[in-house]
Amino acid sequence: MTASDAGPLSRREWLLSERPASRVQARLGRAYVAWRRFSANRLAFIGLLIILALVVVAALAGVLAPYSPTVGDLKNARLLPPGAAHWFGTDDLGRDIYSRIVYGSRWTLYVVILVAIIAAPIGLLVGTVAGYAGGWTDAILMRITDIFLAFPKLVLALAFVAALGPGIENAVLAIAITSWPPYARIARAETLTVRNSDYIKAVQLMGASPFRIVLRHIMPLCISSLIIRVTLDMAGIILTAAGLGFLGLGAQPPLPEWGAMIASGRRFILDQWWVAAAPGAAILIVSLGFNLLGDGLRDALDPRSGDQ
16 A cells, blocks of 8 residues: 555544544544535435535526526517527516526525525524523423414415515515524424533533523534524425515516516416426426435434444
8 A cells, every 4th residue: 555545544534533632623523424424325415416506506697697687578589489599488578588597596595595594593592592491481482483383384474474565575584484483493302402411511510601501502512403404494495485476475576586487477388388387497406406405414414323
């Protein structure tokens, strides 16, 4: 064996060491093991590629889209079928559907990222506080959570966006308000399993305040489960946003949001099927990608699963 062959092997042994010498080594080792588990799942890797493609398309929309997403040629390009000039055809206003889908990827990422940023911290905070405090605090917070869980997410989002008014920002806020309860449930369950552990007892004996214990020692333990659930919920968030757009309560024309594109194309579904089929296929592919990615993350980040 040559020295060059021994190099990668030694790094692998260093990452997989059962007795890491530092926190950095321990974290890198856990990340390496998680990546091995994730990369061994081919479907999860396909999901990752789909999401990476979505990010690239959204970032390079101005380069990839050959036409304007809002300005069309109503006289010469109305409802043209897919062809060399217009890969996905054109809509009833002569706008290139491919360009609108490419620019619509930005709004899809905008919705899922903002909803995750708003809903996940709320659910994490509510769940960890309820699980650690217990008693009446737990009872009140969980009953509020149960009230939100009692309503279908789309129906509750419709109620909120109807009160707030149509628009993409109000739709994001309405979806975020209805998305946090499952995260709170997960965070509470994780907190209940660790709050009486020796690790937390030792921190309490050292004089740490309840706020510090929750923030520095319990919340980080819930992050893995929360990331998995958020990723799996991305498909539902996309569908809810598309549903609000389809009903005219989400993104407003002429924004190239996929749900609104389906709504405008439903009148032509029998004869000009591509107007609604193209954005519907985009929603299907991206939702599938998030589901596959979430399944892979669940297998990779589950500490109870063995090394593959």
